[in-house]
Amino acid sequence: MQSLSKRLFSSCRSSLSHIGSSPVFLTPDVKLNSVNMLIPKVIPKGSQKIILNSLLSINGPNGEINLQIPDFLNISNEGTSLSISINNDKNKIQKSLWGTYRSLINNAIIGVTDGHSSTLRFQGTGYRVNLETIDNVKWVKMKVGRCNVEGLPIPNGITCETPSQTLLVLKGANKQKLNLFAARLRNMRPPEPYKGKGIYFNGETIKLKAKKVK
Structure with missing residues (x-):
């Protein structure tokens, strides 16, 4: 009997996703x-x-x-x-x-x-977020470790709340539009891997790297 060069743990075909056929x-x-x-x-x-x-x-x-x-x-x-x-x-x-x-x-x-919701969490010394209205346009204003205050105007169909200075809750009916706006805000200060400072999206976590030694 010829020996197998590779052990087979399963001979069954992997099951395919049936999301499309689900009602x-x-x-x-x-x-x-x-x-x-x-x-x-x-x-x-x-x-x-x-x-x-x-x-x-x-x-x-x-x-x-x-x-x-x-x-x-x-x-x-x-x-x-x-x-x-x-x-x-x-x-x-x-x-x-x-x-x-x-x-x-x-x-x-x-x-x-029911609507969709996403959260952005600000982590870092002095990091904070607040909502402002400028010329009848609502803005998300953020302080994320730079001299100037950054932000973006809130698109139509999206509402924002700030339960605390370091938490922003976005709500809207269009999930794609909602998460796209959240991603644009996050990209202004994505989490960095050494001290963990940055903007975290929906419970996001990162693995911290060891500090550089000169």
């Missing part, structure tokens, strides 16, 4: 409306292309979110849930985007009903 649950106060786009958006993807040809509007108590949907995605409203499928489950692009669009639709539904 998206609806609440009675969520309204959906899908219309065809006058000018479809074409995105090249290697030798293939993705055609975004319909606009899905999701309305709820917290507002409205519009999503551009590709032509290969099928959305079936079953009353209390949505069933999402693709035209060709053998196509790699369609399979890879199946779960992505299911998550985008689910996040939009959660956003217009």
